[in-house]
Amino acid sequence: MQLEQKFSLAAPLEAVWQAFHDVGLLVECLPGASIDAAKPENEEGIALMFRVKLGPIAAGFAGRGRLTLDEAGRKGGFSGGAVDAKTNSRVKGEAGFALASEGAATLVTVTVNFTITGALAQFSREGIVRALAETLTKQFADNLQARLPQEAAAAPAPEAITTPEATATSAAGPLAGDATPASQTSASAPAASPQPAAADTSTIDLWTLIKAWWRGLWAKGGSA
Numbered sequence: 001m002q003l004e005q006k007f008s009l010a011a012p013l014e015a016v017w018q019a020f021h022d023v024g025l026l027v028e029c030l031p032g033a034s035i036d037a038a039k040p041e042n043e044e045g046i047a048l049m050f051r052v053k054l055g056p057i058a059a060g061f062a063g064r065g066r067l068t069l070d071e072a073g074r075k076g077g078f079s080g081g082a083v084d085a086k087t088n089s090r091v092k093g094e095a096g097f098a099l100a101s102e103g104a105a106t107l108v109t110v111t112v113n114f115t116i117t118g119a120l121a122q123f124s125r126e127g128i129v130r131a132l133a134e135t136l137t138k139q140f141a142d143n144l145q146a147r148l149p150q151e152a153a154a155a156p157a158p159e160a161i162t163t164p165e166a167t168a169t170s171a172a173g174p175l176a177g178d179a180t181p182a183s184q185t186s187a188s189a190p191a192a193s194p195q196p197a198a199a200d201t202s203t204i205d206l207w208t209l210i211k212a213w214w215r216g217l218w219a220k221g222g223s224a
Contacts, residue, residue: 007141029143089118
């Protein structure tokens with residue numbers, strides 16, 4: 001089965017391209033995926049895990065993948081395969097990606113071609129897979145966007161206006177009536193905005209996606 005997804009990132013092309021060089025970053029941004037640190041990289045690629053849940057069934061696909069990059073074309077691909085021993089299911093595929101500039105933003109086009117065999121192959125119906133792909137793509141894009149360097153620079157502070165009174169005060173030190181300790185003055189500075197808590201993306205819940213897909217089918221009159 002082949003799928004194509006597109007998304008835009010609010011960052012310049014070169015910044016996004018550099019992010020695609022970092023396999024660890026890309027894996028962290030994909031819900032359900034992780035690198036198996038207990039298995040070092042070898043000629044077959046990086047050891048990966050992908051966890052999914054379908055009701056009481058929990059599957060953990062283990063395998064290896066390899067990243068290739070085309071520096072001139074600003075494109076690349078990720079290929080690999082994995083097996084879930086519990087359900088005797090196998091997945092094999094390749095995801096190609098291409099980056100293009102959209103002014104100050106970057107358009108990312110992802111083309112996925114894969115096959116699933118074994119017990120979980122019954123859930124590889126096109127509608128379900130497309131729903132899963134759309135959800136994963138959106139979450140991946142949101143996660144990657146949050147990790148990209150911020151391009152907007154802080155506004156420069158206004159230049160201080162020097163007056164005779166200000167010069168005299170600076171030379172004489174703090175005013176006699178000013179009893180505010182330096183520690184309190186420092187504490188009055190605005191604190192950095194707290195970062196939102198990271199969502200639990202360790203496992204993909206297929207059952208939630210399937211139910212949403214069925215609701216969509218009924219809303220359309222049962223057409224696939």
